[in-house]
Amino acid sequence: MADELMSITLWLAGRSYRIRIKPHEEETVRRAVKLADDKMRELRQHYAGKDDQDFLAMCLLMYAADGAVDNTHNPVTESLVNEMVARIEKVMG
Secondary structure (H helix, E strand, C coil): CCCCCEEEEEEECCEEEEEEECHHHHHHHHHHHHHHHHHHHHHHHHCCCCCHHHHHHHHHHHHHHHHHHCCCCCHHHHHHHHHHHHHHHHHHC
8 A cells, every 4th residue: 555654664764763654655764864863963073062952953954944044955855966967967978
C-alpha cells in the first residue's frame, strides 16, 4: 500500500530519533537531517560555549526564518539541484 509507513532511525546531534515516514520520503528526510546536522556542526565552530539544545534551536530558527521569508527556498531541494548540476557538468565534461 502506498500509504504504509516505515520506521527509520535518524541521528541528529549525537542522539537517535525513531520516526515513521512514507517509504518514498526516506531519502528526502535523511538529506534534511544531514543538512541540519551539518548546520549544527557549523554553528558549533562559530559559537563556543553553547550546548546542543542551543544549536538545535538556532538551526530550527534559521530554517523557519528561511521558510517564512522565502517559501521557494528549501535547503533539501537546493542540495538535490546542486548535486544534479554537478552530475550534468561532470557528464558534459
